[in-house]
Amino acid sequence: MKSFTTTALATLIAVGAVSAAQAEIRIGVSVAATGPAAFLGDPEAKTIEMLVEELNANGGINGEQVELIVYDDGADPNKARTFATRLVEDDEVVAIIGGSTTGTTMSIMDVAQEEGIPFISLAGAIAIIDPVREYVFKTPHTDRMACEKIFTDMQARGISKVGMISGTDGFGASMQAQCKDVAGNFGVEIVADETYGPQDADMTPQLTRIKNTDGVQALLNPGFGQGPAIVTRNVHQLGIEQPLYQSHGVASDGFIKLAGAEAAEGVRLPGTALLIAELLQEGDAQREVVQGYKAAYEAKYGESVSTFGGYAHDAFALMVDAIARAGSDDPAEIRNALEATAGLVGTTGTYTFSAQDHLGLDLSAFRMLEITNGGWSAVE
Amino acid sequence: MDGLMQFIFSGLTVGAVYALVALGFTIIYNASDVVNFSQGEFVMLGGMITVFTFEAGLPLPLAAVVAIAVTAGVGVALNKLAIEPARGAPVVSLIIITIGASILIRGASQLIFDKQLHRFPAFSGDEPLQVLGATILPQSLWVIGGALLVFVALWLFFTKTLTGKAVLATANNRLAAQLVGINTNYVMTLSFALSAAIGALAGVLVTPITLVGYDVGVGLALKGFAAAMLGGMGNPKGALVGGLLLGLCEALTAGFLSSQYKEAVAFVIILAVLFVMPQGLFGRKSTERV
Amino acid sequence: MNMQSKWTQIAILVALIVILPVFFPSGYYYRVGALIFVNALSVVGLVILIGFAGQISLGHAGFAGIGAFSCALLPVHFGLHPAIAVLVGALLSALIAGMIGRPILRLQGYYLAVATLGFGVLMSMVLTNERELTGGPDGMRVADLGLREVLRDMGLKLSGGEFWYAMCGLVLVIGVWVALNLYNSPTGRAMRALHGSEVAARTVGIDVASKKLQAFVISAIYASVAGSLLALQNGFITPDVAGFMHSIEMVTMTVLGGVGSILGAILGAAILTLLPQVLTVFAEYEQLVLGAVMILVMIFLPRGLLPSIAAKLRGRGE
Numbered sequence: 002m003k004s005f006t007t008t009a010l011a012t013l014i015a016v017g018a019v020s021a022a023q024a025e026i027r028i029g030v031s032v033a034a035t036g037p038a039a040f041l042g043d044p045e046a047k048t049i050e051m052l053v054e055e056l057n058a059n060g061g062i063n064g065e066q067v068e069l070i071v072y073d074d075g076a077d078p079n080k081a082r083t084f085a086t087r088l089v090e091d092d093e094v095v096a097i098i099g100g101s102t103t104g105t106t107m108s109i110m111d112v113a114q115e116e117g118i119p120f121i122s123l124a125g126a127i128a129i130i131d132p133v134r135e136y137v138f139k140t141p142h143t144d145r146m147a148c149e150k151i152f153t154d155m156q157a158r159g160i161s162k163v164g165m166i167s168g169t170d171g172f173g174a175s176m177q178a179q180c181k182d183v184a185g186n187f188g189v190e191i192v193a194d195e196t197y198g199p200q201d202a203d204m205t206p207q208l209t210r211i212k213n214t215d216g217v218q219a220l221l222n223p224g225f226g227q228g229p230a231i232v233t234r235n236v237h238q239l240g241i242e243q244p245l246y247q248s249h250g251v252a253s254d255g256f257i258k259l260a261g262a263e264a265a266e267g268v269r270l271p272g273t274a275l276l277i278a279e280l281l282q283e284g285d286a287q288r289e290v291v292q293g294y295k296a297a298y299e300a301k302y303g304e305s306v307s308t309f310g311g312y313a314h315d316a317f318a319l320m321v322d323a324i325a326r327a328g329s330d331d332p333a334e335i336r337n338a339l340e341a342t343a344g345l346v347g348t349t350g351t352y353t354f355s356a357q358d359h360l361g362l363d364l365s366a367f368r369m370l371e372i373t374n375g376g377w378s379a380v381e
Numbered sequence: 382m383d384g385l386m387q388f389i390f391s392g393l394t395v396g397a398v399y400a401l402v403a404l405g406f407t408i409i410y411n412a413s414d415v416v417n418f419s420q421g422e423f424v425m426l427g428g429m430i431t432v433f434t435f436e437a438g439l440p441l442p443l444a445a446v447v448a449i450a451v452t453a454g455v456g457v458a459l460n461k462l463a464i465e466p467a468r469g470a471p472v473v474s475l476i477i478i479t480i481g482a483s484i485l486i487r488g489a490s491q492l493i494f495d496k497q498l499h500r501f502p503a504f505s506g507d508e509p510l511q512v513l514g515a516t517i518l519p520q521s522l523w524v525i526g527g528a529l530l531v532f533v534a535l536w537l538f539f540t541k542t543l544t545g546k547a548v549l550a551t552a553n554n555r556l557a558a559q560l561v562g563i564n565t566n567y568v569m570t571l572s573f574a575l576s577a578a579i580g581a582l583a584g585v586l587v588t589p590i591t592l593v594g595y596d597v598g599v600g601l602a603l604k605g606f607a608a609a610m611l612g613g614m615g616n617p618k619g620a621l622v623g624g625l626l627l628g629l630c631e632a633l634t635a636g637f638l639s640s641q642y643k644e645a646v647a648f649v650i651i652l653a654v655l656f657v658m659p660q661g662l663f664g665r666k667s668t669e670r671v
Numbered sequence: 672m673n674m675q676s677k678w679t680q681i682a683i684l685v686a687l688i689v690i691l692p693v694f695f696p697s698g699y700y701y702r703v704g705a706l707i708f709v710n711a712l713s714v715v716g717l718v719i720l721i722g723f724a725g726q727i728s729l730g731h732a733g734f735a736g737i738g739a740f741s742c743a744l745l746p747v748h749f750g751l752h753p754a755i756a757v758l759v760g761a762l763l764s765a766l767i768a769g770m771i772g773r774p775i776l777r778l779q780g781y782y783l784a785v786a787t788l789g790f791g792v793l794m795s796m797v798l799t800n801e802r803e804l805t806g807g808p809d810g811m812r813v814a815d816l817g818l819r820e821v822l823r824d825m826g827l828k829l830s831g832g833e834f835w836y837a838m839c840g841l842v843l844v845i846g847v848w849v850a851l852n853l854y855n856s857p858t859g860r861a862m863r864a865l866h867g868s869e870v871a872a873r874t875v876g877i878d879v880a881s882k883k884l885q886a887f888v889i890s891a892i893y894a895s896v897a898g899s900l901l902a903l904q905n906g907f908i909t910p911d912v913a914g915f916m917h918s919i920e921m922v923t924m925t926v927l928g929g930v931g932s933i934l935g936a937i938l939g940a941a942i943l944t945l946l947p948q949v950l951t952v953f954a955e956y957e958q959l960v961l962g963a964v965m966i967l968v969m970i971f972l973p974r975g976l977l978p979s980i981a982a983k984l985r986g987r988g989e
Contacts, residue, residue, distance in 0.1 A: 463970065466970045467969055470969065472727065472780050472781065473721060474926060474969045476727070476784065477922065477965055478965065478966050478969045480919055480923070480965065481961075481964070481966040482962060482966060484958050484962035484965065485959055485962025485963055487962075488956065488957070488958025488959035488960075491955075491958065599916075603788075606785060606788075607788075641800050642796070644792070645793055645796050645797075648789040648792050648793050649789075649793070651786075652775075652789050655778055655785070655786050656775075656777075659777055659778050660782065661782070
């Protein structure tokens with residue numbers, strides 16, 4: 002957190018004092034704080050609320066306080082569109098952060114783009130930034146990048162035949178499609194392709210089918226919520242020896258607790274630096290940001306940080322940085338400043354936007370992690 | 382038929398979960414002709430309260446007892462505050478009331494507890510048992526055993542005890558029941574307490590397998606309701622058979638056909654059964670009173 | 672609510688729709704208004720099914736899903752104009768309702784509830800699982816209706832919010848007009864007769880099965896058109912529109928406002944649409960309040976808000 006504030010302060014000084022005649026800067030947020038995607042939206046909302054408090058206590062942006070307006074869209078795209086309209090037309094915000102799921106992002110995106118309000122999405126799908134839309138940015142890695150990271154690791158281990166078991170929720174289904182799409186590029190063949198419902202209690206039938214498929218060398222489970230924890234337990238129950246890969250959708254300490262350390266032993270997944278905050282080397286660029294955020298969040302809320310809260314952290318940092326550099330609360334100028342972001346260090350990675358790239362991360366920001374002895378370790 | 386045994390074990394585990402929820406529906410329905418759509422929330426409460434009292438330091442069995450008792454209290458409150466005042470309302474109003482109660486309980490739990498998923502340890506460890514070339518978790522046996530036990534208890538209750546018969550009499554004709562000296566208010570209170578307790582017991586038994594969060598109730602209630610209707614609402618035998626059948630259908634479909642449409646198959650079977658047997662498999666026959 | 676006053680009811684509705692925008696402080700209110708009209712439209716359909724014919728459905732969101740995805744899919748795959756797609760969607764919903772309606776409507780009470788629920792679940796499952804076609808849970812884009820541009824060329828400039836407010840308001844008025852006409856028609860009377868008692872209705876020579884089916888099909892068309900309007904308005908649609916919770920929401924709106932009353936049902940739609948917007952400051956308590964409202968209205972105003980209040984105003988008490 003400290004380094005983020007110093008970044009903001011540094012930019013502030015660089016830009017110089019701006020006219021103090023402006024009113025408060027209003028930033029709008031619409032996330033799924035309740036409902037089926039609450040484990041995304043809840044830490045996201047908490048993170049941004051915490052950051053705004055800190056920011057305002059430290060003098061705000063260019064001396065102006067930030068007023069935050071948070072709505073809970075419950076992951077319902079229809080509600081998200083209404084709230085986006087409300088943020089733009091009624092609350093007159095200068096920027097929007099939110100869209101915990103791809104569906105809600107798509108809804109907010111249209112409003113933001115039409116009304117010319119910069120919007121940073123917290124959802125994964127590649128369709129959000131490809132094709133690039135003028136006012137739309139995002140902080141999480143795409144699910145396609147997660148697949149690439151996983152397949153890169155598989156390739157290194159000599160794995161070429163994979164059994165997939167995916168959740169039918171938005172996250173799982175989207176990643177399932179992306180992984181099937183890119184598998185060929187890494188010489189990986191998907192030899193089994195099973196699914197389960199988000200509320201399912203037992204996945205042994207699907208896993209038995211995968212187990213009985215010839216030549217399966219590894220399992221891959223795109224999904225979030227309780228599904229991956231149950232899959233991990235079931236894999237252990239069936240005594241499946243092949244390595245299991247999970248997605249970034251379960252990258253939090255809670256997952257190890259739910260799956261049980263014994264069942265989760267050896268599970269690999271692509272995660273962010275946030276999960277291995279304590280293990281980061283002295284020289285690591287992200288070390289300060291990651292440890293600062295983790296310490297502040299855990300002290301304030303008494304629960305462990307998740308990758309998703311990290312996405313919100315980065316989105317807010319990007320937005321504050323852009324507003325500070327723009328030296329104005331004109332949405333178009335904030336957008337221009339946002340697109341000019343270079344080398345901003347977040348918890349997820351280091352962002353550099355351009356007119357062609359509104360995600361600004363590459364695969365290097367993803368770290369392949371392995372669960373060992375009930376904790377996380379980095380795979381070299 | 383590779384893996385058949387595993388599919389059956391999975392089906393029985395999941396089916397027993399559905400059956401436990403479905404059994405919870407039967408008592409309230411038998412006493413009042415109300416299908417309580419907040420039954421799933423009782424299951425959730427059973428799991429959540431156990432998690433939080435257990436993490437607060439109570440031994441697991443004691444935490445479970447607390448959870449069941451508290452949930453039974455919630456059931457009684459539901460009856461006193463929402464169902465009794467609306468006596469005689471049409472089916473659709475009762476559906477709205479119990480769905481309203483389910484939304485209310487969910488909203489309260491999200492404030493009182495949290496929005497995270499939780500789990501507590503399985504009663505007899507996590508080491509799977511090897512049976513006939515397939516594996517089953519000891520906790521699954523607890524769930525299946527629990528469903529059977531509740532079924533037998535309910536069956537004895539409704540056929541052998543005076544109170545059980547009083548419950549059935551109340552449902553059949555409230556006025557007549559009062560005339561022969563049955564305290565119908567007591568019967569109603571008792572049935573809500575029992576239904577809620579069975580729901581909470583289900584929550585305690587299944588949480589180590591399915592995990593628990595404040596919003597797991599809807600899905601469970603939906604499946605439990607479907608299972609109860611498949612078997613014939615109000616009949617413990619129907620609830621047990623309906624639940625197990627539903628679970629087996631899903632597991633076998635996932636195992637042999639497609640995991641994508643396993644739930645579809647379950648609902649298609651329900652629709653087909655109802656088309657042929659409009660009262661479910663073991664339902665009571667009834668005629669409309671003019 | 673006195674149903675004879677057909678034109679009075681329509682006049683009240685039209686007056687409200689026309690006058691309210693005067694008080695709108697920003698474009699956002701047009702959006703909320705349009706949402707209320709869309710919800711009210713499917714609720715008017717349910718008044719015909721639940722209020723007139725006395726049948727319940729916990730799966731009508733399935734028809735909204737058919738309407739919505741017809742608008743999304745037909746223009747892409749068959750090059751149909753979105754307006755035509757609305758009609759095709761409605762026709763498709765009517766056909767499906769007609770097919771499943773006959774066996775389903777033989778069931779009663781909770782058995783009917785679970786069968787309709789099953790239909791709704793199946794519909795939403797197909798839309799969620801057929802990812803190649805529907806985009807799966809992430810949803811898909813919906814083509815623009817194009818009418819706003821036509822109006823602009825004719826010199827009538829409307830913002831997106833204003834256009835959809837007017838459009839949905841217009842369709843709602845038409846829907847209400849049709850429903851009120853049905854109420855007083857022989858078919859409507861027959862439906863209401865079987866609501867009282869099926870056996871009695873049968874003995875006076877009413878073809879009970881076909882009247883129930885007609886109510887089911889008509890209400891399916893309402894839900895389908897409402898789904899289409901929602902899809903076109905949002906320009907984006909996900910299978911949530913066909914979900915169980917959406918079905919429940921529809922029934923709740925219907926019963927809350929007053930199941931036998933069309934204006935009441937619109938009031939119910941308005942309240943439940945506004946509730947989450949009003950409660951944003953207390954978002955944490957939204958579910959708590961919603962649940963309490965549902966229970967309290969059903970206990971204290973069992974006939975729904977509008978009929979109960981109207982009765983009280985006339986001094987007849989409950």
